[in-house]
Amino acid sequence: MANFNTHLSVAALGGGLVALSGHALGVMDLDAAFTAWLLTTLGGLLPDIDSKSSKVVTWLFTALALITVLLLFEAVRTWPLWQQAMILSAAFVSVAYGAKQVFSRFTAHRGIFHSLLAGALFALLQVLGAYYILALEAVAAWWQGAAVFIGFTIHLLLDEIYSVDLTNIRIKRSFGTALKLWDYRRPLNSIFLLLIVAALAWHAPSPQGFWGQLQSVWQLVQS
Ligand SMILES: [Zn+2]
Structure with a gap:
């Protein structure tokens, strides 16, 4: 499994990419880009709170x-x-x-917190905090949540990459324990988390503006 420093540097690098492209594509001003960089980095550290x-x-x-x-x-x-x-x-x-x-x-380490569902939980907490506490606009709040989610996903991917032993192409037992939708081994935990995520999503501001920007970014990238 990837250690703390690896997670920190890869997430910081990913955050830099998010911030640079967000700014270059015109969906983030400088402040927002800097915040996105910090949040992606933080997201990349979060899954290991279960360690x-x-x-x-x-x-x-x-x-x-x-x-x-x-x-x-x-x-x-x-x-x-x-x-x-x-x-x-x-x-x-x-x-x-x-x-x-x-x-x-x-x-449990590599349990529920190493799942995309947990990523959605932290992303939504960021969206709600940014919208209700920091009083940001819905679009900006959703971009902040997206940054957390991207960092979180980078961490899960990195853990999976590290469970493939590249020197003698052998897959370690930990393979498949990091990047997962939810915790397959503990369905009750997963259902509980799903309910919390659903409740948070219910209270989140409308993602419509954010989707619109995401779609135009996607079109720019494709053309
Ligand atoms: Zn991890």
Whole structure:
């Protein structure tokens, strides 16, 4: 399997291609192209959040813990200082370490998070966040989601490529465990994830403008 640095460099390269072509084809301004580059790179790291040794999962839960502390701070502002300190540090530790432990226990490496369905989940989360929280226009939000999805797919492809041993043309047992539509071995997990993805898609802004741009990009590439 490809390691962290390989994933990081290939995803960053893919992100560069996405940003350059998005800008050249006139669907992204400079800011949007830069964001697309970052998001593709991030997408290329995301599938390995199911790996116990992954740096990404540590970052993710540290970030979540910081957000929790910030949100909680508003609520406990008027409390005595020592109580604030106690509750905030307890919150930080339980998210950064506790929630991470629980998460790692329930996710098998190369399970559900190494699937296109999980890619769709993160892409839609980006679309919704960009649209509702950052108040971007629907088209721009969908391009951001697309960047995450492209990075995610690059990661899955890379894992598959690495499971073919090119030196003596032999296929390792891990072949077929990375690039998949969903987790075939755990249908219940997959159905659950599918329901979440459907719910997110239901709340997403209309992709019509994005499809239109995608089609014109496709026509440009073909001609
Ligand atoms: Zn992986």
